[in-house]
Amino acid sequence: METVRAHGASAAPERIDAAPAQDGPDVWFVGAGPGDPELITVKGQRLVREADVVIYAGSLVPRAIVAEAREDAEVYDSAPMNLDETHALIREAVAAGKSVVRVHTGDPALYGAVREQARLLDADGITWQVVPGVTASFAGAAAAGLSFTVPEKMQTLIITRMEGRTPVPEGERLRELAQHGTSLAVYLSAGDPEGLQSELEAAGLAGDVRVVVAYRVGWPEETLAYTTLSELAVTARENGFTRQTVFLILPGEDDEDHVSKLYDKNFAHGYRA
Template identity: 60%
Template sequence: MTANPADPRVWFIGAGPGDPELITVKGQRIISQADLVLYAGSLVPPQVVACARPDAVVADSAPMNLQQTHAMIRETVHSGGLVARVHTGDPALYGAIREQMALLALENIACGVVPGVTSAFAAAAAAGVSLTLPEITQSVIITRVQGRTPVPEAEQLRHLARRGTAMAIYLSAALPETITEELRAGGLPESTRIIAAYRVGWPDQRLVECTLATLTDTVQQEKLNRQTVFLVLPGNSMHSGIQHPDAASPPCSRLYDADFSHGWRK
């Protein structure tokens, strides 16, 4: 089989965080055309793939291993079919697509990737917060704490926290004590604002605000499990409602300031 990069037969599709309407138009179109829809049912709601053709094979990959999923994909492609491999969030983040793509490459099977909305951005949208603040933090770090999957020493949470940027911590809800200890070791103050977003985009979504001082107790009391992402927001004060643009803190963006000119506005 000769791979044609312009016409992939396998698509890795980001399903978004859980809300069926947060999948891209392109991702939904490919699912509706596919002969095989293979989705991660432990994290992707069935409603996301409900647009599949009635005659398509729709299979939950949660109980399968890599060899089993590859065998289904390979069989479909070799019979002339199209495959939609549907992952939660965005496939590039903790999506395990590298090893799947490597197996396809060995057989010269062309594949493509459709990005998706990752839970950190969905959580920020649901909470109505900005991850970047003028003059305070202009970077976002996406990371996790070390569990069964090791984390390089240079990327231990305490080292990243020293930068004082916004952070999105994935796959770590079972280790709130570790998160707390690492952020403290990184020098973040006890008043640092944190949003714990549980199953964001799902019907039972919950957003729980706390501080570094109360993070561990909050996770335990609220029984937040593995489908929780933590937004760490240095310099983003705790408040309800929207802060008035004239407020002293945090500074406002100059993008729409009447005195700020650029190529589209004098």
């Protein structure tokens, strides 16, 4: 039996008058993955199929994801809505005893807006839970057949973004993070590929560091461009990569054969002498 953590249940003395309690929380935040309808989790797909109300951002989530909803389900595109409007829609549905699924692109924990939505739900005593999803950087690495980690050479991945309309906290500037020399997945930065390349070069990364520019991973128009740091900006511009582009910076990738210890016949562990 699944134990459901009831977020916000004790935070609101004036809980809305909902219809009879149902199994699970009132609202599910579901990660839809990067775009491929088959990259949503089995659980996420089941919840979309079962929900009375499905809300998704049509600018980022393919319609095919929510096409799995029941014929009688209410499906709303939140792209033109603001936070108050989406919350009012959820609150009204829950008050009517309807189950709600809020579909987010990728994984809800990464560059999503769950925090502010959850704060409003908590204030109204509306319970919620999250189903994780596949994020674009992992889907991009999979499509490219590459790994962020390389045995004995690279063991760290930093996920970050360039500063734009959304400020980046002090100490998290891309130039400073890149100085660690780790693998990087840079989101939300396709609007300024020249600035991205400049920051990485200023951090001391060599021009021949391998880069994969992954555009709209999982969508029909998915494009992967294999390049180097010195050609990053030109590659992005020439291909017209804009929104929904993630840059995979791979200092650990080279032509050498770096072998894991996991299947080394001389490496003993708890399951092999």
